[in-house]
Amino acid sequence: MIPSRVTIYEVGPRDGLQNEKGVISTEVKVEFIQRLVAAGLPIVEATSFVHPKWVPQLADAAEVMTSLADRMGDAGRDLPVLVPNERGLDRALELGLKHVAVFGSATETFAQKNLNRSLDEQFAMFEPTVKRARAAGLDVRAYVSMCFGDPWEGAVPIDQVVGVGKRLFDLGASQLSLGDTIGVGTAGHVKQLIGAFTEAGMRTDDLAMHFHDTYGQALANTFSALQEGISTFDASAGGLGGCPYAKSATGNLATEDLVWLLDGLGIEHGVDLGAVVATSQWMAGHLGRPSPSAVVRALAGPA
Structure with a gap:
């Protein structure tokens, strides 16, 4: 059954900006995050x-979080951050942050390239961090x-993804986000993967989907996941993003495109579409290029 309400997990400031060739100033990042929060996005990964x-694009992480805490108080410390290991966790704890995320791989090659660990060794790194x-x-x-495909290994077996995902979740996570890192997923594949996770004992409430739009399938995949009962979706304002370790990974599902889909389905989300579009246009000005989001381009009108 399609959920009546969806949580949009905004990843633009982290996943969106990490792949930029140029370095964005700390002040612009902080304002970007504040604008997204003001637009009603319930979770903004900073x-x-x-x-x-x-x-290097995120080298100012501590400065960003300190500035957000100064401006927003506890609300700034509530914003989630990614921590790759215990050293990253130490920095988050020093700043009094309350929500962290770890980032694992469903494939051997990507684990080696992204984490410098084998598929099995990554859990030894994550376990003490999560604990x-x-x-x-x-x-x-x-x-x-790499839940749907890997640029070096090709198609990833569903049982392998489920095994890795459950093992990560069972370390003590509150939610597992399944990433189509290079955007090769299809609606049928989404249905099969979610079904395999639920058959393995996971609830749809414990799962989130993280789609990339490389082949133009992100919205179709989102609708397929909605039909399977998924109610949390990662998205990036303006469709920013990619992956620094997977060159075939293009932009994330655009937050605006997701909101437009949800509005059309009558699904509640609490996000002000106009405010997010204005924010993405503002950020596009700082990046020096137009937003890849179809909805942003349509609502912005001719240049």
């Missing part, structure tokens, strides 16, 4: 405490990437 060597975070009272989200 940044990542990954080592600057690997993602310490939970002991400190933090909420933990788990991402699993």
Whole structure:
């Protein structure tokens, strides 16, 4: 049954900006996040405490979170951040943050390239991170990437994705986000994957979907997931994003495109479409290029 309300998990400031060639100023990032929160997005993932060597675009993570806490108080500390390991968690704890996420891989090759760990070794890295975070009272989200296809390994077996995903979730996560990192998923594949997770004992409420639009299938895949009862979707304002370790990964599902779909289905979400469109246009000005979101382009009108 299609849910009556959906939670949009905004990832633009983290997943969207991490792949930019140029470095965006801390001030622009902070304003971007504040604009998204003001537009009614209930969750805005702010940044990542990954080592600057690997993602230089997010090297100012501590400065961003400190500024948000100064401006927004507890609401700023409530914004989730990605922590790749215990060192990243240490930084989040020092700043008094309350929500963190870890990012695993469903495939061996991507685990090696993204985490410098084998598929099995990644769990040894995540287990103490999640355990310490939970002991400190933090909420933990788990991402699993390459759930539908891998640019080096090709199609990823569904049972392999379920095995990795459940193992990550069972470390102590409150939600598991299933990523179509290179955008090769199809509506039928989405249905099969969600069905396999529920058959393995996971509830649809524990799952979120994270689609990329490489082949123009993100909205079709979203509708398929809605039909399976999924009620949390990751999206990026303006369709920003990609993956620094997978060159075939293009933009995320655009938040505006998702909102337009949900509005058409009569599904509640609490997001002000006009405010998000204005924010994406504002950010596009800072990036020096138009937004890839179809809805942003349509509502913006001719240049």
